[in-house]
Amino acid sequence: MKPALLLVMPDRDDDDAALVAAARNGDRVAFGRLYERHARMIHGLLLAQVPHAEAEDLTQDVFVQAMRRLASLRDPGAFAPWLAAIARHRAADRHRAQRPSVRGDEPSVDQAPAAEAYAILTAIRELPLAYRETLILRLVEGMTGPEIAARTGLTPESVRVNLHRGMKMLRERLGEGADR
Numbered sequence: 028m029k030p031a032l033l034l035v036m037p038d039r040d041d042d043d044a045a046l047v048a049a050a051r052n053g054d055r056v057a058f059g060r061l062y063e064r065h066a067r068m069i070h071g072l073l074l075a076q077v078p079h080a081e082a083e084d085l086t087q088d089v090f091v092q093a094m095r096r097l098a099s100l101r102d103p104g105a106f107a108p109w110l111a112a113i114a115r116h117r118a119a120d121r122h123r124a125q126r127p128s129v130r131g132d133e134p135s136v137d138q139a140p141a142a143e144a145y146a147i148l149t150a151i152r153e154l155p156l157a158y159r160e161t162l163i164l165r166l167v168e169g170m171t172g173p174e175i176a177a178r179t180g181l182t183p184e185s186v187r188v189n190l191h192r193g194m195k196m197l198r199e200r201l202g203e204g205a206d207r
Contacts, residue, residue, distance in 0.1 A: 047103035050094070058097075062090055065107055068178045069114045071168035075152065075159040076118040085121065089114045108180030150200045151193075158193030161186055 043064070049057035069089050073082045092113055100109055151162050160179070164170045172190060176183040 043106040044103035047097065047100065047106050051097055058094055061093075061106065065110055065178065066090070067168040067170065068107065068164060068175075069110060071164040071170070072111055072114045072160055072179075073118055074148075074167060075156065075163045076115075077121055079148070081121070085114075085117055089117050092117070105180070107178040111179050147197075147201065150197055153200065154193055154196050157189050158196060161189040162193045162197065165190055 043061065046057045046061050046064075050061060066086060070082055070086045073085045073089070077085060089110065093110055096113075100106065102109075148163075148167075151159055151166075154162070161175055161181075164175045164179075165172070170178070172186045173183055175181065176186045179186075181189075
């Protein structure tokens with residue numbers, strides 16, 4: 028019988044801090060690694076607030092802003108929550124600039140799976156923001172609860188509560204739609 032292989036996961040905050048330090052010194056590869064590590068989270072946070080068609084472009088905008096402002100980050104280990112704050116501010120800026128909003132991501136009727144996904148995403152977007160963000164990060168971006176907590180700066184308990192309550196509200200909303 029072979030002994031079990033023990034994998035030790037590095038502390039992501041330490042990894043982020045090292046990558047931030049390298050990126051501050053002009054290392055574009057280090058910033059690219061930060062992008063790879065956090066793009067799903069940023070996309071999910073934005074998707075909770077903006078149409079799908081805009082989420083990808085805004086994700087890029089958030090990283091461009093982060094690269095420009097990297098010197099202002101006080102705690103390099105807090106890169107992920109800092110980046111999440113930039114994304115939330117960028118989404119709020121977009122809402123202020125584009126009221127009233129026109130949804131550009133509704134699929135056609137002949138795209139049944141896409142239409143179902145759109146209906147679920149629409150139901151999620153009707154939930155309170157805290158539930159919306161955690162549900163999209165979990166269900167759309169595929170992040171785990173601990174990963175969501177580490178990346179957003181929320182406590183693991185808050186993430187669990189938000190996911191639990193958000194799923195309950197989502198089930199109720201989707202159940203209402205099925206009864207009509």
